[in-house]
Amino acid sequence: MIQTQWGTGHIMADRGDEMVVAGMRPYQMADQTNPYLRLHRGVTFVLFVDGLVLLFIGSQFARYLPAQLESLTVGVLAAFLIAIWFGYRRRASSAYWPGAAVIGLAGAFFGINALMSLYGVLTGDMSYLLWMFLFTWATFGSARRSLSHLHPSYKNAYFGRSESFQNIEMAPGEMLAACPHCMAILAIRPDLLNAKDTCPYCSLSLVSEHLASKHEEE
Numbered sequence: 252m253i254q255t256q257w258g259t260g261h262i263m264a265d266r267g268d269e270m271v272v273a274g275m276r277p278y279q280m281a282d283q284t285n286p287y288l289r290l291h292r293g294v295t296f297v298l299f300v301d302g303l304v305l306l307f308i309g310s311q312f313a314r315y316l317p318a319q320l321e322s323l324t325v326g327v328l329a330a331f332l333i334a335i336w337f338g339y340r341r342r343a344s345s346a347y348w349p350g351a352a353v354i355g356l357a358g359a360f361f362g363i364n365a366l367m368s369l370y371g372v373l374t375g376d377m378s379y380l381l382w383m384f385l386f387t388w389a390t391f392g393s394a395r396r397s398l399s400h401l402h403p404s405y406k407n408a409y410f411g412r413s414e415s416f417q418n419i420e421m422a423p424g425e426m427l428a429a430c431p432h433c434m435a436i437l438a439i440r441p442d443l444l445n446a447k448d449t450c451p452y453c454s455l456s457l458v459s460e461h462l463a464s465k466h467e468e469e
Contacts, residue, residue: 286426286427287404287405287407287429288408290405290408291342291405291409293396294339294350295336295339297354297392297393298335298339298353298354301354301358301393302332302333302353305328305357305360306328306332310325313328342410347406347409347410348400351400354393354397355393357393358390358393358394358397361386361393362394364386365383365386368380368382368383368386369383395431422438425438426441430450430452431457433452437451437457445458446458
């Protein structure tokens with residue numbers, strides 16, 4: 252059985268070979284009480300990478316400024332992005348929406364590049380095909396993590412508001428994790444990963460084939 256919870260209620264559904272939070276290894280999930288705190292660590296890493304992407308974009312635009320102003324602009328942008336990352340990592344209230352905005356802006360950049368790569372493929376240059384898939388994957392990944400900030404349970408976990416998950420009875424070896432698509436809470440068995448498993452709420456895949464195969468190899 253997969254036990255699921257949304258908000259403060261819970262529903263019993265069939266349990267299959269379950270899931271882990273997207274992008275995380277089972278042994279990284281030490282917190283058994285709130286899966287959104289584990290998700291926060293994954294989003295923090297994405298924020299760091301997307302911050303570097305925005306810094307690169309900013310540095311390219313700054314090249315058109317006078318030399319002294321270029322260095323100042325890049326320095327201020329770097330300091331701003333670092334402050335957001337450190338604040339988000341500590342779950343500071345002032346960094347919540349700026350962090351979501353950074354991830355969203357990086358996702359928009361990936362989306363534009365995905366469309367440009369698609370145009371290159373349509374014009375006959377197949378060398379753009381790989382870039383199209385990579386940018387499309389990055390676009391959806393950043394968009395999903397940015398939109399997770401709208402989820403009430405993730406927001407409550409970030410701000411340290413009390414939200415109990417203790418009314419889910421778990422069997423030995425199970426743990427709580429959030430569906431990477433609809434954010435429903437599931438009681439899972441990380442050692443039984445299967446790429447064919449789907450969320451009982453949104454019916455989307457709980458783990459990618461790459462993640463499942465990598466876990467099987469380990």
